[in-house]
Amino acid sequence: MPVPLGKLVLFTGVAGTGTCALLYYLIQKTFSRASYYQLALEQLRSHPEALEALGTPLQVHHLRLTDKDNFVDIADAKLKIPVSGPRAEGHLYVNSSRDAPFKRWNLQEVFLELKDGQQIPVFKPGGENGDDAVKRE
Numbered sequence: 001m002p003v004p005l006g007k008l009v010l011f012t013g014v015a016g017t018g019t020c021a022l023l024y025y026l027i028q029k030t031f032s033r034a035s036y037y038q039l040a041l042e043q044l045r046s047h048p049e050a051l052e053a054l055g056t057p058l059q060v061h062h063l064r065l066t067d068k069d070n071f072v073d074i075a076d077a078k079l080k081i082p083v084s085g086p087r088a089e090g091h092l093y094v095n096s097s098r099d100a101p102f103k104r105w106n107l108q109e110v111f112l113e114l115k116d117g118q119q120i121p122v123f124k125p126g127g128e129n130g131d132d133a134v135k136r137e
Helices: 005-033 035-045 048-054
Strands: 076-084 089-097 105-114 119-123
Touching (some): 005 035, 035 048, 035 089
Antiparallel strands (some): 105 119
C-alpha cells in the first residue's frame, strides 16, 4: 500500500533531524574525550583563582561546533570551552600543539575569560605547573 506523500516527508524529516542530532552529540563526545580538552580542564580544576572566580561546583558545557574559535587539525588545537559556576560564567580558551601526528599534545596556553571581561591565566608553559602537566598522549 502506498504511503501518502505528507507522511513520507514527515518521516524523512524526523529521521534526518534525528541523524543530525546524533552526529552532533557524537562529535561533542569526541572533543570532550580528547587529551588537549581533558588536560585543560585539569588545569582549570587545579587553579584556585579561577575556581574562586567561578565558584564550585564547576560546570563544563558543550562546545559550539560552529564557533570560529574552535579549531583542531593534526598538529594544533584551539578551543573555546564554555564553563560556569554559581558566581560567574565564561570561556576557557585552550591552545595546544604537537610536533608530529600521533605524538603527545602539549598545552601552549590556557586562560579563563569571564563574561565581565576579566582574564585569568590558568596555564603557560614553563610556569609552576611543570612538564608533567604539559604533556599527554
